[in-house]
Amino acid sequence: MAVRVRAPTIDSSSLVAGMYRKHWELSNAPYGQGGSLGFYRSHVHEEAIARLRYVVEEGHRMAILTGAPGTGKTTVLRQTGSLFRRRSAAVCYGSGLGTSAEEFPCLLAQGLGIPLTMGELSLPRLWGAIFDQLRVNAAQQIRTMILWDDAHFAEHGVLMGLLRLAHWQSNTPSLVTILLASDSVALRQPMFRPFRELCPFRVELEPWGLEDTVGYLSTGLERAGRTTSLFDVCAIEEIHRLSGGIPRVIRRLAELSLVAGAADRLSTIDASIVASAYREFQLNDSPVACPAAR
Numbered sequence: 001m002a003v004r005v006r007a008p009t010i011d012s013s014s015l016v017a018g019m020y021r022k023h024w025e026l027s028n029a030p031y032g033q034g035g036s037l038g039f040y041r042s043h044v045h046e047e048a049i050a051r052l053r054y055v056v057e058e059g060h061r062m063a064i065l066t067g068a069p070g071t072g073k074t075t076v077l078r079q080t081g082s083l084f085r086r087r088s089a090a091v092c093y094g095s096g097l098g099t100s101a102e103e104f105p106c107l108l109a110q111g112l113g114i115p116l117t118m119g120e121l122s123l124p125r126l127w128g129a130i131f132d133q134l135r136v137n138a139a140q141q142i143r144t145m146i147l148w149d150d151a152h153f154a155e156h157g158v159l160m161g162l163l164r165l166a167h168w169q170s171n172t173p174s175l176v177t178i179l180l181a182s183d184s185v186a187l188r189q190p191m192f193r194p195f196r197e198l199c200p201f202r203v204e205l206e207p208w209g210l211e212d213t214v215g216y217l218s219t220g221l222e223r224a225g226r227t228t229s230l231f232d233v234c235a236i237e238e239i240h241r242l243s244g245g246i247p248r249v250i251r252r253l254a255e256l257s258l259v260a261g262a263a264d265r266l267s268t269i270d271a272s273i274v275a276s277a278y279r280e281f282q283l284n285d286s287p288v289a290c291p292a293a294r
Contacts, residue, residue: 019262020259023265024258026221026226029255030226031252031255042072042208044212052076056084056145060177061198062180063199063201064180064181065202068183069183072247074181075247077147089144090142090143092107092145093147094148096155099155104158114133134176137176142175145176151192152182162195163195166198207246208240208247208250213245213250216251217229217254231257231274253274259277
């Protein structure tokens with residue numbers, strides 16, 4: 001069956017979403033941004049969170065979370081931070097995207113609850129205030145976690161600042177832990193050599209297995225109000241094959257397949273719908289998904 005789907009424009013996207021939810025009798029979008037599913041506890045992500053939890057609880061200074069684009073590094077990093085924030089840890093989150101070396105200490109100070117702006121103190125005094133706060137936290141037995149996402153995009157000055165923090169407390173166990181998330185390939189670059197030498201812990205996010213793909217698809221539909229699956233067995237296997245097990249691609253392909261099926265007023269999604277949606281939206285342009293599509 002050939003199904004042709006037109007990508008929704010910005011003006012029509014809400015109408016398309018409403019249309020397919022009505023057709024499939026869904027209370028909300030099960031897989032799209034802001035959908036009902038939220039964080040899905042896949043085996044891969046749960047294992048990664050458990051390993052990062054070990055690093056923090058054992059007082060190690062640093063760990064690096066790596067994986068291909070779309071494997072869920074940001075999700076795992078934030079979920080780990082949320083876990084320890086509920087335990088009263090001081091958690092500072094930042095990203096290598098868009099943060100300059102000048103902004104880095106100010107963002108860090110704000111994340112640690114220090115009421116400062118860049119213009120109030122000189123850079124040395126700002127760093128002094130940061131380390132003072134770290135000492136206060138340590139004296140009160142409060143864990144401090146610095147979570148830095150997209151580290152492979154970070155400026156050199158930001159990376160040096162993170163190294164400075166990592167070397168601040170040499171005691172073991174440490175109450176200050178830095179968790180970096182970085183693309184696996186970028187981590188091999190020379191600028192990350194000091195981090196590789198300092199950090200004995202590297203957590204690699206692998207693609208999902210078929211079991212996690214099945215669980216993700218069924219859980220999303222259940223939370224959106226469906227008691228039966230909309231994807232037949234072959235469709236699920238096709239989604240997993242074409243996505244290469246990459247969560248971001250699985251999510252997008254499932255969403256687009258529902259839109260395609262609703263447009264043709266189908267009662268279920270089969271493998272041909274998934275394949276057509278994949279081709280139409282050119283998901284095979286993804287460097288991650290290409291090998292699975294051959």
